[in-house]
Amino acid sequence: MRHTLGPIGFIAVAATLCTPAQQVEVPLGDLVSAASEQMIIECERLLAVGPLPSELAEREAEMGAAVFCDCMPPALAALGQARGSQTLMTGEEFGALVLREFDVCATRTVRESTRRSCPQFAPPAAPPTYCECFTAAVDGLTDDQIVEDSLASRQNLEQRLAARRNSTPEPPLYEGLLARIDERCQQPTPAQ
Numbered sequence: 702m703r704h705t706l707g708p709i710g711f712i713a714v715a716a717t718l719c720t721p722a723q724q725v726e727v728p729l730g731d732l733v734s735a736a737s738e739q740m741i742i743e744c745e746r747l748l749a750v751g752p753l754p755s756e757l758a759e760r761e762a763e764m765g766a767a768v769f770c771d772c773m774p775p776a777l778a779a780l781g782q783a784r785g786s787q788t789l790m791t792g793e794e795f796g797a798l799v800l801r802e803f804d805v806c807a808t809r810t811v812r813e814s815t816r817r818s819c820p821q822f823a824p825p826a827a828p829p830t831y832c833e834c835f836t837a838a839v840d841g842l843t844d845d846q847i848v849e850d851s852l853a854s855r856q857n858l859e860q861r862l863a864a865r866r867n868s869t870p871e872p873p874l875y876e877g878l879l880a881r882i883d884e885r886c887q888q889p890t891p892a893q
Contacts, residue, residue, distance in 0.1 A: 724793075730786025732795045733777050740777065744770035760818065764810050772806035807851070808844040815839045827887050834886035842878060850878040 747766040753759045780798060784790075819832035839847075857875035864871040 724791055726789035726791055727795075728786060729781055729784055729788040729790050729795070732790065732792070733781035733786070736795075736799055737774060737777050740769055740773045744774075756821075760814070764814055767810045767813070768803070768806045772809060773803065776802040776806060804848045805844060808847040811847055812839055824883075824887060828889050830890055831886050835882055838882040838886065839879070846878065853877070 744766065747762055747769060750762050753762060777799070780802060816836050819835055823831045823835075842850075854875050854877045857872065861871045861874065
């Protein structure tokens, strides 16, 4: 997701849950309930967004809704069920578990969005095998690769923006995994 208001909002929620009770153990059921309420708020915010200015913004909102509305609520419920609602846990421990679930949801959403939306974002001159190539390559990435690449891309964009604001030279644009996959899949396949 290019515009990361959703993930930033989620991380802020996780931090809020963790901060007051970093070392105080709280029943997991209470932590799951509080986090679930925050997921509902974020989901409702994403669903209430009016017309967006671009297809990219619409796609981002759709992906955010998939994470916060469709994936995270059952992931949180499963987390509570797997460990037991009366299990005591610090906010820091819970935050780490939830962030891992968030990573899993985000990577699942990237893969599903790639499969579903590839024909819409495929370059006009791409070979007929483009979507098959792109989807297979994204499916071949690990969750950690997608998460690390997303974080590196975001950090690079923030550094470039800061450089523009400070009138200093920008670092080179980070070519992420998806950009490299896109480039590779646009190459014509050799004749057989």
